Amino acid sequence: MTLDADLSWARAWLKEDKKQYINGQWVAGAGQTWDVKNPATGETLSTIALADAAQADAAAAAAHRCHQSDVWSRKTTRKQRADVLNAIARLIRENTQKLAILESLPNGKLLSEAMVDDIPTCAEIFEYYAGWTDKFYGEVSPVEDGFLNFTNKEPVGVCALIAPWNFPLYQASLKIAPALAMGNTVVMKPSEYTPLATQFLFELIDRELDLPAGLLNLLVCDGPVANHLTVSRDVHKVSFTGSTNVGRQIVQNSGQSNLKAVTLELGGKSPCIFFDDTPDLDAAIDRAFTVMFSHKGEKCSEPTRFLIQKGSYDYVMSRLIEKAEAVRCGDPLSPDAQQGPQCNPAQFKRIMDYIEIGKGEAELVAGGYADQQGDNANGLFIRPTIFANVPGSARIAQEEIFGPVLSCTPFDTAEDALKLANDTTYGLAAGVYTGNINVAHQMADRLDAGMIFVNRYGCYGLSSPFGGFKESGWGKEMAIHSLSSYTKTKGIWIAYG
Numbered sequence: 345m346t347l348d349a350d351l352s353w354a355r356a357w358l359k360e361d362k363k364q365y366i367n368g369q370w371v372a373g374a375g376q377t378w379d380v381k382n383p384a385t386g387e388t389l390s391t392i393a394l395a396d397a398a399q400a401d402a403a404a405a406a407a408h409r410c411h412q413s414d415v416w417s418r419k420t421t422r423k424q425r426a427d428v429l430n431a432i433a434r435l436i437r438e439n440t441q442k443l444a445i446l447e448s449l450p451n452g453k454l455l456s457e458a459m460v461d462d463i464p465t466c467a468e469i470f471e472y473y474a475g476w477t478d479k480f481y482g483e484v485s486p487v488e489d490g491f492l493n494f495t496n497k498e499p500v501g502v503c504a505l506i507a508p509w510n511f512p513l514y515q516a517s518l519k520i521a522p523a524l525a526m527g528n529t530v531v532m533k534p535s536e537y538t539p540l541a542t543q544f545l546f547e548l549i550d551r552e553l554d555l556p557a558g559l560l561n562l563l564v565c566d567g568p569v570a571n572h573l574t575v576s577r578d579v580h581k582v583s584f585t586g587s588t589n590v591g592r593q594i595v596q597n598s599g600q601s602n603l604k605a606v607t608l609e610l611g612g613k614s615p616c617i618f619f620d621d622t623p624d625l626d627a628a629i630d631r632a633f634t635v636m637f638s639h640k641g642e643k644c645s646e647p648t649r650f651l652i653q654k655g656s657y658d659y660v661m662s663r664l665i666e667k668a669e670a671v672r673c674g675d676p677l678s679p680d681a682q683q684g685p686q687c688n689p690a691q692f693k694r695i696m697d698y699i700e701i702g703k704g705e706a707e708l709v710a711g712g713y714a715d716q717q718g719d720n721a722n723g724l725f726i727r728p729t730i731f732a733n734v735p736g737s738a739r740i741a742q743e744e745i746f747g748p749v750l751s752c753t754p755f756d757t758a759e760d761a762l763k764l765a766n767d768t769t770y771g772l773a774a775g776v777y778t779g780n781i782n783v784a785h786q787m788a789d790r791l792d793a794g795m796i797f798v799n800r801y802g803c804y805g806l807s808s809p810f811g812g813f814k815e816s817g818w819g820k821e822m823a824i825h826s827l828s829s830y831t832k833t834k835g836i837w838i839a840y841g
């Protein structure tokens with residue numbers, strides 16, 4: 345299909361009623377109505393009746409009944425589970441452009457980013473976990489003579505999967521695929537700002553696949569209603585990606601209800617360290633700049649703090665400023681645009697507020713203002729913004745901004761860089777550029793972050809764990825590491841002596 349054809353399909357689809365998917369049925373949301381907006385224009389894309397608390401309970405209860413029936417965990421073979429995951433991957437591949445449009449429109453990310461990056465990766469995630477349905481198993485433990493001890497991996501049960509707005513379908517896939525692969529049932533809660541691609545995928549699944557009622561439920565609701573899921577005794581696990589404050593609330597709710605398992609992917613303030621001996625400094629700058637400002641800086645693991653050794657500092661800064669000034673902000677559907685609008689007005693205001701704070705703390709050297717001229721007049725566009733000579737203690741160096749705002753700080757020695765790098769409450773990712781193999785290993789060892797990138801910032805692969813230390817989260821997503829959090833390990837003793 346051409347882009348024009350899929351855009352007209354999207355316009356018609358957006359006008360259709362958007363419903364909740366509970367117990368295998370589409371039902372009208374009983375909560376408040378909510379406008380999903382296009383941040384490039386301010387236009388309403390779709391008006392949705394959100395779910396209310398009773399519907400959150402109903403979705404959790406449906407998932408619970410489905411889990412207790414064993415229809416998915418025991419009566420469906422592992423091969424059949426894999427077939428379902430592969431079928432979902434196929435639906436994503438066959439509808440890549442439609443899904444990319446629905447991902448781009450409410451988020452503001454470039455259509456090209458969604459087409460090339462986000463949506464194909466969603467299909468890969470389902471294929472990857474399809475391969476795991478019969479490969480994640482227990483072990484036989486070396487116990488005393490006369491006994492056999494072995495472990496089984498069992499599904500956790502009902503998984504409430506709560507996603508943010510920055511990578512909507514990707515985050516949903518990263519949670520749904522391992523949950524289903526391990527035999528769990530699901531209540532999926534996308535962000536109310538960006539539910540569209542997830543909604544469409546559920547429609548495709550409902551239309552094309554014959555799945556048990558209650559296995560997959562979709563709840564489009566706001567935070568307070570989602571909070572209900574996290575106190576529900578029908579829910580056995582919450583996998584949450586979002587802000588650190590909501591993560592804390594979910595942990596408290598778990599403690600005050602049924603001690604449900606919780607995994608958290610939270611915020612970040614990741615450093616990228618450039619030593620003077622970086623082998624190809626221009627390539628390093630290009631890469632780190634791209635990772636920092638792609639998806640308009642709304643990425644948790646992006647390098648928001650560049651720590652630059654003093655011998656290279658002036659050169660790196662001049663290249664960064666030149667690159668920032670050349671960026672074209674514009675309509676995410678346009679092939680000419682290089683940066684889309686921020687996702688929503690609250691996020692736009694938060695970023696602009698931080699820019700004002702930054703002006704009092706450091707030296708503004710690029711951007712620092714909203715880009716709302718001409719065609720961008722009604723959009724939430726912010727110029728790529730760079731602060732120089734940022735003290736390590738500055739708020740813009742310590743607090744997550746989640747937008748196109750970069751803090752740059754010069755340093756003398758590796759010890760200074762380490763101190764600056766590790767001195768925040770976050771620990772999601774960190775990068776190091778150096779030509780010295782010993783320094784690379786020493787830094788990788790001592791940086792206090794869940795993911796370390798040496799000489800190429802931002803490498804991701806489904807077979808490598810994703811997740812942070814400190815207040816960046818609990819547990820890991822991707823790879824085999826995700827599977828342990830969607831299973832319970834049971835130890836079984838057989839006495840045969």
Ligand code: NAD
Nearest residue numbers: 507508509534535567570571586587590609610611612644
């Ligand atoms: P958010 O915490 O406001 O919302 C995330 C999701 O939680 C949304 O679906 C929201 O509706 C829901 N929610 C809000 N209050 C809730 C409550 N009390 N109980 C249950 N659910 C609730 O975050 P956001 O603004 O959507 O996303 C931005 C944040 O996400 C940033 O802090 C960013 O760092 C983080 N993030 C982290 C990762 C990661 O992998 N570490 C990835 C993407 C985004």
